[in-house]
Amino acid sequence: MFKPSRLSLAVAISLAPGLNWAAGDEQPEMLEPMEIIGDASAAQTLPGSGYVVGEQQMKTEVETDINQVLKTVPGVYVREEEGLGLRPNIGIRGATAERSSNVTLMEDGILIAPAPYSNPAAYYFPTLKRMSSLEVLKGAPLLRYGPQTTGGVINLISTPIPDQRQGYIESVTNDRGSTDVHVTYGDTAGDWGYLLETVQRSAKGFKEIDRSNRDTGFDIEDYVGKLRWQGERQS
Structure with a gap:
């Protein structure tokens, strides 16, 4: 069995203060933040390829159908399924x-799929009516979040929390029996902010089913609540 001598103990004790000083002087490593484009001008500085569909363009296109919006983005291919942009x-x-x-x-930088690594297929897609803009990222340097690094990223930006108290109500209907209702209300007071939002959509569909009283439409009830706390930044 090894027995430390007085000389080895003295050397260890003399080196200990230097080791503590070196550890205390080491600067903490800062991790890179998740990169969000934010606007079209910032997309030009990305190492890969990026495209932003802003709020005004979303309103110009069919803002309830993601397929119609993505058809304006270069390099993106969409395949229609039910003609309404739900899947x-x-x-x-x-x-x-x-x-x-x-x-x-x-959505807001968070993976939508419940099991993106084992089952990445999108059987759920957020209600586009709740989104204020969307970002499309292409290129390996940008694909750092999630399992899919060969295709690209579509990041949906939801309605932001307002800086002051405000509300919004929109109701749209047509002669085909479709109805869209969008309601938001939010406020910011001090370090706290909140947003309450709902989207109610319904439609009868484009055709009738033989020997059935059911139609090919849909009913969507989407409710969202956001709470934000913004503390004092530490220098």
Whole structure:
């Protein structure tokens, strides 16, 4: 069995203060933040390829149908399924569009798929009516979040929390029996902010089913609540 001598103990004790000083002087490593484009001008500085569909363009296109919006983005291929944009099939740069399984879908920078690594197929897609803009990212340097690094990323930006108290109500109907209702209300007081939002959509569909009293329409009730706390920044 090894027994430390007085000399080895003295050397260890003399080196200990130096080791503590070196550890205390070491600067903490700062991790890179998640990169969000934000606007069209910032997209030009990305190492890959990026495209932003802003709020005004969303309103110009069919803002309830993600397929119509993405058709304006270069390099993005969409395959229609039910004609309403509820279950989009999205492909980027030649990747298969089947259930958008080769595209990383995100909402406010958070993965949408419940199991993106084991089952990346998109069987759920957020209500586009709640979105204020969307970002499309293409290129390996940008695909750092999620399992799909060969296709691209579509990041949906939801309605932001307002800086002051405000509300919004929109109701749209047509002669085909479709109804869209969008209501938001939010406020910011000090470090706290909140937003309450709902989207109610219904439609009878484009055709009738033989020998059935059911139609090919849909009913959507979407409720969202956001709470934000913004503390003092530490220098």
